[in-house]
Amino acid sequence: MTHQRSTLVVVGHGMVGHRFVQAAIERGLTETHDIVVIGAERRPAYDRVALTSFFAAESADELSLLPEGEYDDPRVTLVLDAEVTEVDRAGRVVTYVSPAPGDVAEPLSNPGRVETIAYDALVLATGAAPFVPLVEGRDKDGCFVYRTIEDLEAIRVASATATSGIVIGGGLLGLEAANALVQLGLETHVVEMAPRLMPVQLDGSGGATLVRHIEKLGVTVHAGVLTEAITGEDSVAGLRMRPAGTEEGAETSTVEAQVVVFSAGIRPRDALARECGLDLAERGGVLVDEQCRTSDPHVFAIGECAAPAGRMYGLVAPGYAMAEVVVDALREGPGTFTGADMSTKLKLLGVDVASFGDAFATTPDSLELVYSDAVAGVYKKLVVAESEDGSFRLLGGILVGDASAYGTLRPLVASGIALPANPEELILPASRGSIELGMPDEAQVCSCNDVTKAQVVHAVAEEGCEDVAAVKTCTRAGSTCGSCVPLVKNIIEEHFASVGKVVDKGLCEHFRLTRQELFDVVAVHGYRRFDDIVEAHGTGRGCDVCKPAIASILASQFNGHVLDSDTRRLQDTNDAYLANIQRNGTYSVVPRIPGGEITPEKLIVIGEVARDFNLYTKITGGQRIDLFGARMEELPAIWRRLVDAGFESGHAYGKSLRTVKSCVGSTWCRFGVQDSVGLAIALELRYRGLRSPHKLKGGVSGCARECAEARSKDFGIIATEKGWNLYVGGNGGAVPAHARLLAGDLDTETLISYLDRYLMYYIRTADRLQRTAGWIDSLEGGLDRVREVVVDDALGLGAELEAEMARHVGSYFDEWQATLEDPDKLSRFVSFVNAPDTPDPAISFTEERGQIRPADSEGPVELGALIPVGAPAEGAVR
Amino acid sequence: MSAEWERVCLLDDLEVERGVTALVHGQAIAIFRTHDGEVHALGNYDPFARASVLARGIVGTRGGVPFVASPMHKHAFDLRTGRCLDDETHSVPVYDVAVEDGVVLVGRRKQAVA
Numbered sequence: 008m009t010h011q012r013s014t015l016v017v018v019g020h021g022m023v024g025h026r027f028v029q030a031a032i033e034r035g036l037t038e039t040h041d042i043v044v045i046g047a048e049r050r051p052a053y054d055r056v057a058l059t060s061f062f063a064a065e066s067a068d069e070l071s072l073l074p075e076g077e078y079d080d081p082r083v084t085l086v087l088d089a090e091v092t093e094v095d096r097a098g099r100v101v102t103y104v105s106p107a108p109g110d111v112a113e114p115l116s117n118p119g120r121v122e123t124i125a126y127d128a129l130v131l132a133t134g135a136a137p138f139v140p141l142v143e144g145r146d147k148d149g150c151f152v153y154r155t156i157e158d159l160e161a162i163r164v165a166s167a168t169a170t171s172g173i174v175i176g177g178g179l180l181g182l183e184a185a186n187a188l189v190q191l192g193l194e195t196h197v198v199e200m201a202p203r204l205m206p207v208q209l210d211g212s213g214g215a216t217l218v219r220h221i222e223k224l225g226v227t228v229h230a231g232v233l234t235e236a237i238t239g240e241d242s243v244a245g246l247r248m249r250p251a252g253t254e255e256g257a258e259t260s261t262v263e264a265q266v267v268v269f270s271a272g273i274r275p276r277d278a279l280a281r282e283c284g285l286d287l288a289e290r291g292g293v294l295v296d297e298q299c300r301t302s303d304p305h306v307f308a309i310g311e312c313a314a315p316a317g318r319m320y321g322l323v324a325p326g327y328a329m330a331e332v333v334v335d336a337l338r339e340g341p342g343t344f345t346g347a348d349m350s351t352k353l354k355l356l357g358v359d360v361a362s363f364g365d366a367f368a369t370t371p372d373s374l375e376l377v378y379s380d381a382v383a384g385v386y387k388k389l390v391v392a393e394s395e396d397g398s399f400r401l402l403g404g405i406l407v408g409d410a411s412a413y414g415t416l417r418p419l420v421a422s423g424i425a426l427p428a429n430p431e432e433l434i435l436p437a438s439r440g441s442i443e444l445g446m447p448d449e450a451q452v453c454s455c456n457d458v459t460k461a462q463v464v465h466a467v468a469e470e471g472c473e474d475v476a477a478v479k480t481c482t483r484a485g486s487t488c489g490s491c492v493p494l495v496k497n498i499i500e501e502h503f504a505s506v507g508k509v510v511d512k513g514l515c516e517h518f519r520l521t522r523q524e525l526f527d528v529v530a531v532h533g534y535r536r537f538d539d540i541v542e543a544h545g546t547g548r549g550c551d552v553c554k555p556a557i558a559s560i561l562a563s564q565f566n567g568h569v570l571d572s573d574t575r576r577l578q579d580t581n582d583a584y585l586a587n588i589q590r591n592g593t594y595s596v597v598p599r600i601p602g603g604e605i606t607p608e609k610l611i612v613i614g615e616v617a618r619d620f621n622l623y624t625k626i627t628g629g630q631r632i633d634l635f636g637a638r639m640e641e642l643p644a645i646w647r648r649l650v651d652a653g654f655e656s657g658h659a660y661g662k663s664l665r666t667v668k669s670c671v672g673s674t675w676c677r678f679g680v681q682d683s684v685g686l687a688i689a690l691e692l693r694y695r696g697l698r699s700p701h702k703l704k705g706g707v708s709g710c711a712r713e714c715a716e717a718r719s720k721d722f723g724i725i726a727t728e729k730g731w732n733l734y735v736g737g738n739g740g741a742v743p744a745h746a747r748l749l750a751g752d753l754d755t756e757t758l759i760s761y762l763d764r765y766l767m768y769y770i771r772t773a774d775r776l777q778r779t780a781g782w783i784d785s786l787e788g789g790l791d792r793v794r795e796v797v798v799d800d801a802l803g804l805g806a807e808l809e810a811e812m813a814r815h816v817g818s819y820f821d822e823w824q825a826t827l828e829d830p831d832k833l834s835r836f837v838s839f840v841n842a843p844d845t846p847d848p849a850i851s852f853t854e855e856r857g858q859i860r861p862a863d864s865e866g867p868v869e870l871g872a873l874i875p876v877g878a879p880a881e882g883a884v885r
Numbered sequence: 886m887s888a889e890w891e892r893v894c895l896l897d898d899l900e901v902e903r904g905v906t907a908l909v910h911g912q913a914i915a916i917f918r919t920h921d922g923e924v925h926a927l928g929n930y931d932p933f934a935r936a937s938v939l940a941r942g943i944v945g946t947r948g949g950v951p952f953v954a955s956p957m958h959k960h961a962f963d964l965r966t967g968r969c970l971d972d973e974t975h976s977v978p979v980y981d982v983a984v985e986d987g988v989v990l991v992g993r994r995k996q997a998v999a
Contacts, residue, residue, distance in 0.1 A: 055963070146954075193946070280899065399940075399975065462897075516947065516948065517945075546903065547945070547946040547949070548919070548944075548945050548946040548951070549945040549946070549974035550945035550946070550947060550954065550961075551942070551943040551945065551959050551961075553945075554943050554945065572900075576901070576902045576943070576944070579943070580941065580956035580957075583941060584941070588938070588956055588957070590934070591936050592936040622954065639941075827989065839906050839907055839908040839913070840893060840894045840898060840905040840906065841907045841908055841909075842906050842907075842908045843906060847906070847913055848911075848913075849913060849929075849930065849936065863935075864935040865934075865935075866930070867928060867929075868911070868937075869910075
C-alpha cells in the first residue's frame with residue numbers, strides 16, 4: 008500500500024471534462040490523485056447544449072458550469088487558455104503552452120510559455136470541432152461555425168449589420184443555429200442536403216411536420232439541395248445551390264445573405280491522439296475499450312473525441328456516462344461503457360421533437376403505427392414488433408409537435424415489456440384514450456443517470472421520498488435533462504396507490520389544502536384569525552403542523568406581532584418565546600449582528616450580559632453570538648439589557664431570515680471588488696423579520712474567492728467587476744445544495760428587485776418547511792421557471808411581489824422591543840403561574856471548559872421542602 | 886375542599902389552547918384550557934426529551950382527541966389520559982382539576998387508566 012499521490016491530467020474543459028472532474032471529486036478520487044485540467048478556451052466549462060440561450064442571457068456567466076472559475080477541491084488545478092502541444096507517452100509528460108503565471112497584470116506583453124507536466128494517468132476530453140465542408144467561398148468574411156461562445160459573439164457582431172442569414176445543415180445543431188439567427192433578427196434560411204430536416208432523427212412525414220412549424224416562424228427551409236458556392240467578393244453576399252443529385256451545370260438558384268453559419272456536423276478532435284500514436288477509429292475518434300481506455304493503458308478518452316468500439320457519440324449524455332466510467336476505472340471499479348441510448352427530445356424553435364430507439368423501423372418484420380394531425384401540426388409514430396406470444400413490443404418512435412408521451416414511451420423500448428392490446432392508444436391524444444402501463448422493475452427510467460424503476464420505487468418505499476423533488480435528490484433521476492420527470496411522478500403515484508396510501512397534499516388532518524392554497528385563501532379572504540380559517544376551510548382544532556404554518560402565513564402577509572392574542576397560541580416552540588429552546592428546556596438568545604459587523608462597545612455588552620446571567624457563549628456559523636442557558640423567565644430581563652444597548656431580535660428562533668453572512672469586502676480586503684459588508688447589512692436589514700416556509704439565509708462575497716460561502720445560502724451574492732452575480736437555492740445541512748446563478752452583473756437596485764421577487768415568490772408558493780433548493784426543484788421548469796418569473800416577469804407578478812416586500816419592509820418592528828413594552832405579552836414569561844419567581848427545579852447545570860452546560864435529567868424533579876406547599880399558590884391567586 | 890386540592894390560578898388566567906405551568910405539591914404541572922372549555926392538568930415533564938416543557942407545546946386535536954405536542958420533539962400526549970399518542974409505551978401523569986368560583990384547583994394524581 009503506497010501513500011504516494013498520483014497526478015491525473017485532463018486535457019479539455021468542456022462539459023464532459025467538467026463532469027469528469029466533478030465525479031472525481033464526488034467519488035473521492037482526489038483523495039489519492041492531484042488533478043490538473045488543461046482547457047483550451049479562456050472560459051471554464053459552460054453549457055454548450057444551451058448555447059442558443061447565450062443571446063438571451065445577461066452574461067456568458069449564466070451558461071457557466073463553474074461560475075467561480077475554480078473547483079471547491081484544492082487538489083484540482085484548472086489551467087485555462089492553454090493548448091496542449093505534445094503528449095510524450097513513453098515519458099508520461101504533457102507539454103502545453105500557457106500564459107505565464109504571475110504575469111496577470113500584463114497578459115498581452117507575455118505571449119505565454121511552454122510548460123510540462125508529468126502524469127500517472129491522462130484523460131483526453133478534447134471534444135469535437137465543427138465540420139466545414141469544402142465549399143467554394145467558405146473562407147469569406149461572414150462565414151461562421153457554431154460551437155463556442157466566441158463563435159456566437161462573432162455572429163452577433165456580424166448580424167448587427169446584416170439583414171439575412173443562412174444556416175448550412177438542417178440537423179439538430181443547424182436548427183439551433185437557425186434559432187440563434189431568428190433571435191438576432193435576421194431573415195433566416197436553412198439549407199439541408201437530405202430531403203428533410205433532422206434526417207438522422209426524423210422520417211419524411213416527421214420532417215415535413217417540423218418544416219411546417221418552422222416556416223410559420225419565418226424560417227425558409229431549402230431541403231434536398233446542394234451548396235455550390237458562397238458568393239461575394241471578400242465578404243459573403245449569398246449562397247448558390249442546386250438540387251441534390253444533379254450534375255454540375257444544372258440549374259442553380261441563389262439566396263442573398265450576409266451571414267453564413269456552417270452546421271454540417273462535427274468531427275472528433277483527435278489530432279493530439281494521432282500525433283502521439285494512439286489507435287484511432289476508422290471514421291475518426293480515439294479508439295477506446297469498454298473502460299474508455301485507449302491503446303495506451305495510462306491514457307483514457309471520453310466524450311466526443313472518443314470512439315468506444317469505433318463509434319463516436321455526439322450527445323452529452325453518453326459523454327457523461329464515459330466520464331463516470333473512467334472515474335470508476337481509476338478507482339478500480341467495474342463500470343463499463345457499452346453504448347448509449349441516442350434518444351433525443353428537445354424543443355427546437357418552440358417545437359417539441361423526439362426520436363428514440365429504432366425510429367426508422369430497420370428491424371426485420373417491424374410495424375409502424377402512425378398518428379398524424381396536419382392541422383394541429385402533430386406527428387407521432389411508433390415502431391413495434393410482434394413477439395412469439397402474439398403481444399407487441401415497442402422498438403422506437405418519432406414525435407413531432409407533441410412529445411409529451413416521450414417520458415412514458417422511451418423506457419418501454421429499453422425494458423422490452425409487452426404493450427397493451429391496443430398500443431395505438433399510446434399516441435392518441437389523451438382525451439381519446441388512456442392506458443395503464445405495467446413497467447418491470449428493471450426498466451430504465453432516467454437514461455441520463457441510469458436510474459431504474461426499482462430504484463425509484465425503493466426511494467419511495469424505503470427512503471421515505473414522497474415527491475419528485477425528494478426522489479431527484481435521492482436517486483438523481485430527472486436531475487439532468489428532466490424528460491423522465493412525468494414518469495417519475497407516475498411511478499410515485501402508482502406506488503402510493505398500490506399500498507393504499509392516499510396521496511394527499513393537504514397540510515394535515517385538519518386541512519385538505521396545501522400551504523400554497525392556504526396562503527391564497529388567507530390573501531383572498533383577509534383572514535387574521537386561526538379560528539376563522541379552520542371554521543371555513545378545515546376541521547377540528549388544529550395541531551402542531553397546521554398552526555405554525557398558518558401563523559407563518561399570517562406573519563408573511565400582515566407582519567403582526569407573533570405574540571398577539573390571536574396568533575400566539577399558534578406559534579411553534581421557539582416563536583412562542585422568541586428564543587431557541589435547548590435540550591434542558593432553557594433557551595438561547597441571539598441578538599442580530601447584521602452582516603457580522605459589530606462595534607467593540609456592543610461586543611462588550613454581549614459579554615457583560617452573558618457574564619451577568621451566567622450564559623454559555625458560542626460564535627455561530629452565521630457570524631453572530633449565541634447565548635445559551637437562559638431560563639424562560641429570564642428572557643425579558645436579558646432582552647431589556649440588549650435592547651437598551653441597541654440590539655434587536657436576531658430571529659434565530661423563527662422560520663424567517665436568519666443572517667446575511669459577508670466577507671470583509673473591498674473596504675479592507677486587497678482582493679475585494681465590491682463592498683460586500685455594506686450590501687450584506689443592507690439586505691439583512693431589508694429582510695429581517697420576514698417569516699417564510701423555512702429558515703432563510705443569505706451571503707455576500709466581495710470577489711470570486713467567495714469567502715462568505717454565499718453559494719451555500721438560499722440567496723448568495725458574489726461581486727463582479729461590473730456588479731453582482733445572484734445565486735439562489737443553496738443550503739448546508741443534511742442535504743447540502745450549491746446555489747445556482749439566477750442573473751449576473753446586476754446593479755444593486757436590480758439585484759434588490761430580483762431578490763424581493765424571488766423571496767416573495769418562494770414565500771407564496773413553497774410547501775411548509777420546504778427550503779428554497781427543494782422548492783426550485785419542485786417547480787415545473789426548475790431554476791428556469793424562477794428566472795422566467797423573477798427576471799423575465801413572465802407572470803406579470805413582478806410589481807406585485809415587490810410591493811408585498813415593500814409592505815414588509817415598511818412595517819418591520821423589533822418584536823423583542825415590542826414584547827418588552829407590552830405587559831400582556833410579558834405575562835407568560837414566568838416559570839410557574841402560581842410562583843413566578845421560583846426557578847423550575849428540573850433545570851440544573853454543571854460546568855465544562857469554564858462555562859455552564861445542562862446537567863442530564865433522570866426524571867421529574869420535585870421541589871419538595873424548598874417551597875412550602877400551598878404558600879406560593881395563595882399568594883398568586885388574587 | 887380538602888388540603889389535597891391546591892388553588893393555582895384564575896380560570897381567566899388560562900388562555901384557550903395555550904398552556905401554563907404551575908407548581909403543585911412541589912411538582913411542575915402543565916395546565917391547559919381547551920376550546921370546548923375543559924381544563925386539563927398533566928405532568929410537565931416530557932419523558933422522551935427528559936425536560937420540563939409540556940406546558941409550552943401546541944394544543945390541538947387529533948381525530949377528536951385533545952392533545953398537546955411537546956415543544957421538544959413533537960410527541961403528542963392525550964390531555965385527558967396523559968397517554969402518548971405516538972408511542973403507547975409512554976405516558977405522563979394526569980391530575981384532577983376543578984374550577985370553583987372562577988378559580989382553578991389541581992388535586993391528586995389520577996390512577997392510570999388500564
